[in-house]
Amino acid sequence: MLPPSCSIQYRPDLQVLVARWPADAPFAQLQADFEALLLASVAHRAHRWLLDVRRREDLAPELAEWTTHDFFPRAAAALGAPPLRIATLASPARMAVYEQSEFQRRTLAYGQEATRPYRLQLFGDEGGAMQWLRPGSES
Template sequence: MSASESAARSITYRPDLGLLIGRWFMNAPVATLQADYRALLAAAQEHHVGRWLLDVRRRDQLDPTLGQWTTGTFYPEASRQLAPLQLRIAVLCSPARLAVYADSARQQEYLNYGLAAERPYQLQLFGDEGQAMNWLNG
């Protein structure tokens, strides 16, 4: 197991599970979160892994700019850089975050875009870590 940690997040490669786990401990500015996602991609390239569990349960502030960037720019680029691996992303969300997604038309737009089957990556949201892990292994 190898890990990278900052005050706001950790990135852990689990060779026994064949996946990368990113966990955020707090909210952070968009620029910091974008750097975190880039660090996640660097770790994925280093370990040659396309299955990611992203735990965002403690990040309760949702900036639409980040949603647009992750689904429209970052995930497609990460998919290209990891090819021929299939990028499969399970996002572990708190009930409060899922409610924001449900109540915000703008967030729903980015989410629907990211979840669409025609994307070069597979993305699903989960409230339960066991279900997320089962999906990643499926």
């Protein structure tokens, strides 16, 4: 497995696993990053993730498809209860792509459906993301 291209840190004070990407990476590298995130999450029993993708500009369709249809459901199953909560921190440019791209809108809507075994939300600011992730904010 490739070493992660992102930093992964568990914040016990917040009960959140934080992954921050400093730049874009190839699809295979990002898959390895997510697998490393899952290993760390299992080790810390962390069901709350902050994924900081503000510095990643590429919105690869294959990554969006893989995370929402394969990886996030598999991670949720591996972690068990409570449900996995994923706050994705995105740049304004990335948020604009999510709004403008039919594929990205459809994929995001799929990932945010209440029937998914995980909860996924996008945020433009870290404060809002952390507020949504804090224990007791399961609404």
